[in-house]
Amino acid sequence: MDGRPLGEGAALFKFDLGVVARYLPFLVRGVGITIEFTLISFLLAIVLGLVIALGRISKNRFVRIPCQIYIDFIRGTPLLAQVYLVHFGLPQIFGYKPVGFIDALIALTLNSSAYMAEIYRAGIESIEAGQMEAARSLGMTYGQAMRYVILPQTIRRVIPPMGNEFITLLKESSLVSVIGMEDLMMRAKMMAGRSFRPFEAYFTSALIYLAMTFTFSRVLGRVEGRLKVSGRG
Amino acid sequence: MVEVKQLHKSFGDLHVLRGIDLEVKKGEVVVIIGPSGSGKSTFLRCINHLEQPSSGEIHIDGGNLDDGSVDINLIRRTAGMVFQQFNLFPHLTALQNVCLAPTKVLNMPVAEAEELGRELLKKVGLADKEAAYPQQLSGGQQQRVAIARALAMKPKLMLFDEPTSALDPEMIGEVLMVMKELALDGMTMLVVSHEMGFAREVADRIVFMDEGLIIEEGEPSEFFSNPKHERTKAFMSKIL
Numbered sequence: 001m002d003g004r005p006l007g008e009g010a011a012l013f014k015f016d017l018g019v020v021a022r023y024l025p026f027l028v029r030g031v032g033i034t035i036e037f038t039l040i041s042f043l044l045a046i047v048l049g050l051v052i053a054l055g056r057i058s059k060n061r062f063v064r065i066p067c068q069i070y071i072d073f074i075r076g077t078p079l080l081a082q083v084y085l086v087h088f089g090l091p092q093i094f095g096y097k098p099v100g101f102i103d104a105l106i107a108l109t110l111n112s113s114a115y116m117a118e119i120y121r122a123g124i125e126s127i128e129a130g131q132m133e134a135a136r137s138l139g140m141t142y143g144q145a146m147r148y149v150i151l152p153q154t155i156r157r158v159i160p161p162m163g164n165e166f167i168t169l170l171k172e173s174s175l176v177s178v179i180g181m182e183d184l185m186m187r188a189k190m191m192a193g194r195s196f197r198p199f200e201a202y203f204t205s206a207l208i209y210l211a212m213t214f215t216f217s218r219v220l221g222r223v224e225g226r227l228k229v230s231g232r233g
Numbered sequence: 234m235v236e237v238k239q240l241h242k243s244f245g246d247l248h249v250l251r252g253i254d255l256e257v258k259k260g261e262v263v264v265i266i267g268p269s270g271s272g273k274s275t276f277l278r279c280i281n282h283l284e285q286p287s288s289g290e291i292h293i294d295g296g297n298l299d300d301g302s303v304d305i306n307l308i309r310r311t312a313g314m315v316f317q318q319f320n321l322f323p324h325l326t327a328l329q330n331v332c333l334a335p336t337k338v339l340n341m342p343v344a345e346a347e348e349l350g351r352e353l354l355k356k357v358g359l360a361d362k363e364a365a366y367p368q369q370l371s372g373g374q375q376q377r378v379a380i381a382r383a384l385a386m387k388p389k390l391m392l393f394d395e396p397t398s399a400l401d402p403e404m405i406g407e408v409l410m411v412m413k414e415l416a417l418d419g420m421t422m423l424v425v426s427h428e429m430g431f432a433r434e435v436a437d438r439i440v441f442m443d444e445g446l447i448i449e450e451g452e453p454s455e456f457f458s459n460p461k462h463e464r465t466k467a468f469m470s471k472i473l
């Protein structure tokens with residue numbers, strides 16, 4: 001025993017607002033990168049996810065099975081493993097020089113696409129079979145029926161789960177910090193190291209994530225409310 | 234117009250259609266009756282290839298659906314289909330429902346398609362409803378839009394699968410009326426329906442199906458007053 005009274009460590013702790021204030025601009029510069037990664041990979045995943053979903057429900061098994069495997073692989077493995085695979089694994093095989101920014105985008109996009117594909121699929125499968133039949137009976141091809149009849153009806157059904165996927169992606173994008181991207185998470189790490197105040201650093205960055213996800217889910221709630229009011233389809 | 238020979242259809246082990254032969258002439262109205270599960274819907278769905286027949290031949294307007302020489306989408310255009318559940322497109326207005334296939338499938342200019350659509354909506358008595366969405370319409374109105382939608386592809390043959398059985402009784406008449414006018418215009422029609430008044434008045438021929446086979450067929454007056462087969466008699470006594 002060195003004679004220190006119990007609980008003194010806790011009593012000594014003071015949340016240092018000064019440090020937070022000093023580093024806040026530094027952290028906020030990471031927010032831009034976090035949003036950039038989230039938005040770009042989200043938009044790419046909206047497109048790629050639709051392609052994979054259409055493949056996943058295809059009658060042709062040479063299309064369907066690869067899409068199924070892709071979805072299962074992505075959803076069954078950690079994003080962290082996927083980030084490492086893209087950034088360190090692929091360059092080893094194909095012998096190119098990895099570019100962190102691009103690899104981070106690729107990993108996030110590939111990951112989100114699999115979840116998006118399942119969102120699309122659930123949306124498409126929730127449309128009654130009679131819609132496809134009516135479209136086909138009018139002479140439309142499968143593609144035309146999808147494009148003009150089925151997909152327009154799925155849009156309002158996929159918007160809420162896609163909003164959730166956006167929030168998930170925003171949080172998970174913090175993993176790109178492991179390959180050196182200076183996003184919010186990375187800057188929190190740097191702040192912790194430089195200021196010797198890890199609690200302030202990580203707590204503040206957590207609050208910034210919370211502010212972003214909270215704002216976005218409020219927006220999403222509004223949109224959902226409006227979809228319900230005008231509830232067509 | 235339609236010639237069906239030895240049509241068979243199985244779903245796995247379930248042998249639903251077991252050798253259907255039927256010929257329908259141009260302008261003829263044929264009403265198909267029969268107990269639930271006898272394969273009436275499956276038969277209609279085979280005719281426009283929503284189901285793939287297991288064996289047999291279906292010729293529509295001279296082309297064989299199964300010899301690969303005819304584009305299935307083209308045949309589907311030849312036959313318009315009206316469903317029990319209407320199956321209108323809920324995200325489109327009545328007019329858009331009618332115009333969609335002509336513009337996308339036939340590449341008809343939008344203005345021309347809308348003119349055609351309005352004309353057809355007028356024909357089914359819904360000229361004032363072109364901007365309404367399906368859920369703003371009653372069941373009878375929806376089914377009439379569905380008929381207009383099918384007619385927009387200028388089909389040579391119309392298939393009706395129990396078009397009034399999902400409707401409230403007071404709306405049945407308006408749909409049957411539209412169908413009757415269509416028959417008077419000379420449309421070739423195959424109608425699955427248990428509306429005996431309609432069958433008696435409009436049909437050229439009644440076909441009785443049971444367990445995947447055509448048991449008996451004949452002119453309405455003959456068929457109703459003097460059914461020959463025991464199963465037909467039993468069925469008629471149940472529904473009349």
Ligand SMILES: Nc1ncnc2c1ncn2[C@@H]1O[C@H](COP(=O)(O)OP(=O)(O)O)[C@@H](O)[C@H]1O
Nearest residue numbers: 244247249267268269270271272273274275276
């Ligand atoms: N897609 C399908 N898969 C399996 N069985 C089916 C399918 N469609 C219809 N059937 C079966 O085929 C039989 C005939 O059905 P249907 O043609 O709908 O009869 P109906 O219209 O005369 O009532 C029924 O036993 C039904 O369960």
Ligand SMILES: [Mg+2]
Nearest residue numbers: 273274275395
């Ligand atoms: Mg039926």
